Amino acid sequence: MASIKDVAKLAGVSVATVSRVLNNKGYVGVDTREKVENAIQTLNYKPNEVARSLFKKQSKTIGLLLPSIMNPFFPELSRAVEDVAADLGYNVILCNTDGNKEKEQRYLDMLLQKYVDGIIFTTTSLDPDMLQQLQIPIVCMDRKVSTNITTVVVNNKKGAQLATQFLLDKGCKRVAHIRGPENVYTAKERLEGYLDIVKNKEWFKESYIVNGQYGMEKAIEATLELLQTNPEIDGIFAANDTTAIGAMKAAHQIGLRIPEDISIIGFDGIALSKSTIPELTTVAQPIYEIGKKAASLLVQLIDGNSIQQNLFTLDVKLIERHST
Amino acid sequence: MASIKDVAKLAGVSVATVSRVLNNKGYVGVDTREKVENAIQTLNYKPNEVARSLFKKQSKTIGLLLPSIMNPFFPELSRAVEDVAADLGYNVILCNTDGNKEKEQRYLDMLLQKYVDGIIFTTTSLDPDMLQQLQIPIVCMDRKVSTNITTVVVNNKKGAQLATQFLLDKGCKRVAHIRGPENVYTAKERLEGYLDIVKNKEWFKESYIVNGQYGMEKAIEATLELLQTNPEIDGIFAANDTTAIGAMKAAHQIGLRIPEDISIIGFDGIALSKSTIPELTTVAQPIYEIGKKAASLLVQLIDGNSIQQNLFTLDVKLIERHST
């Protein structure tokens, strides 16, 4: 690969001059500029980004840490981040952490050593204080980590209220909730939203809440148990779409028709929710928008712009389909 | 961030010595080594990968080019690649090309400028000759691009035969095929496999083949048309799982029961295929294995090991579930 020296030699100028035309910075005579540009053309010269990074201490690269790209929530999010990044000339390094603290730390170290310009975290288990101390822009998504870190989330509680109320409005008499993992922020918020609506109903019982762990298999088990204990249930608010699909499978297994015998609503609005029969009614997050917003904010931070606001809460939207 | 000079100063040695202990290369006295290691500890020094890259002309980073991470086939593939890469100390840069030649070229240039050590392509539309000329290890997945490029694929034709024959064995009398896009390698191969089985059957008609373009919406349309024209059809081999789900939806729409009235089999074995009701019978590709193999091969190439064989064809496996 041709280097800046080759270009300089061919054009009969110094590397400094070449650098100037490359970066459109400083004075360059018109004819000199042309000579240099010709040389660049004929050599098909592309500046070496590594050398640039070394000098500038920035790499036009950002890191994206997420639990796993196989979790159906993250492909769209990643795509949004990558789209924005690519548009602005950044590359993104993908890191699957499995929510594992050691892996997060390891990736973080690697990224720092590579001088990435910024990092987007989803649901980190790393110490927020440590994160802030890092001399590098950081944006979090999906979960509030610290009020001092720029964060993009959705209104989970409101979404949960929406979902629960919707079921009631649709005529459901007994609405249950399949919650997500105990230690997960979004799961807690959604549970709260559900409780806001039902806790004062005379029919409400603690056993209307079971734990599906955000997973399909677990959700099937949980739903089976739920419906066995409480056969009167005619509506289920599942904490995410995967859980909802598990619930649908369980209902189907015991001969319940959806939505005739039981209504099911999910949360997230992942692509999967349009693939089921019947299609799943769900509280959709603006997934792409979240990723886009996070990436835009990160680049702003990288560019040295300060951001007035630290928390961005996007709105969810109930999409009615055929499972309710 | 501390640099090698800081370490050298603190340890009272030269940078050369520090470099030696860092890389475990060359002679270093035991006590000197200890002094250096202490200095590294106290400064929490981590070598700057950018500087290393500049000198070594390699970056411990690989590029992964795929159509879109939102296509449900790719998250698992990416995960496999990233797992192997991380294990071996590499980071992976994710690039969504949309199968667009210009984007592929643009990403390729960026990656080259960043001195990535190797690139994994899926289904590139770039010129194979150009690709080989690149002085960088390359591995292709999913589609054969050139016999001179290391490639990992599955036996699509055999899988298609398997699927078609399976439907026949299950008692289907008229088996149709919803093919993928005209210009896609895997779609062509799967169509061929289907034809191998049915072309000599007396009942076979050209109109038993419709195009679903590998997408759900298109597949619904195509299936509707197919079943309208040929109501006698009692088995469908869909070119991929997404198509199969579209077919299921279409069948459901016109009141056909699956599998009682019509059997449907897919191809790929993506996670989605386990989420439907009924669960989809499919010819599963060893998706994770493909990614793993490709990444391992790439690293071998990067390490300068030559690979005897250029084409690796992995086996598919029919997974019987409840749609047949």
Place this chain on the structure above:
DNA sequence: TTGAAAGCGGTACCAC
């Protein structure tokens, strides 16, 4: 308007 040269943070060759 242009060029020489110092550095960015490492590695590796060559002396001692």
Place this chain on the structure above:
DNA sequence: GTGGTACCGCTTTCAA
């Protein structure tokens, strides 16, 4: 065993 130093490719003062 250890240190001095040229060099990787580029940017940016500082002089001319």
